[in-house]
Amino acid sequence: MPQTVDAIKASFRELLKTTTFDKISISDICKRAEVSRKSFYKHFASKEDIIEAQIHEDMVQPTKDLRKLLPLEQIKSSPLLATEQFHVRIYNNRDFYQNLLEHFGKAPLVEIITRQITNLNQEIFSTYGFEEDELRFMCHYLGAVQAMMISWWLEGNLDIEAKQFAGLMNDWSFARFRELDREHNAW
Secondary structure (H helix, E strand, O other): OHHHHHHHHHHHHHHHHHOOHHHOOHHHHHHHHOOOHHHHHHHOOOHHHHHHHHHHHHHHHHHHHHHHHOOHHHHHHOOHHHHHHHHHHHHHOHHHHHHHHHHOOHHHHHHHHHHHHHHHHHHHHOOOOOOHHHHHHHHHHHHHHHHHHHHHHHHHHOOOOHHHHHHHHHHHHOHHHHHHHHHHOOO
């Protein structure tokens, strides 16, 4: 089963190098991946689902895996650990993401990244005691900022390595949490 999913994702990535998103058909993906349409639909509902799955794999799963491995206090004391993990994955797959920007579009890509990071943030920060509206605002704000900055970085507007980018994102995104820590020892 993972081989089928990987083959479908690889097929989509290859097609996206030369073909606009709108012109890629499910049949094209299946033919290149050597899988049936039935197999495709067993794993994905649409081409957008492939993008969602890849973003989840690169941006969300590394953070979830890290949270399983390390004590929460260690992650709270160094959020850079989590952000570095997924920025390195994005950097390593930057050709795919740059092709998405070109052939899928910035707005839909930013929307998907925002949704994925917002959902992850909700999962992470739901135990911090924020009021519901503040939690929703903060999680979406951080997700949207990261999505926009990731797309800006991928467009070549900032020629730096992933770890340096993660450091900048960490410094600027988590300033409010450092402030809360000083005021209330919230971290």
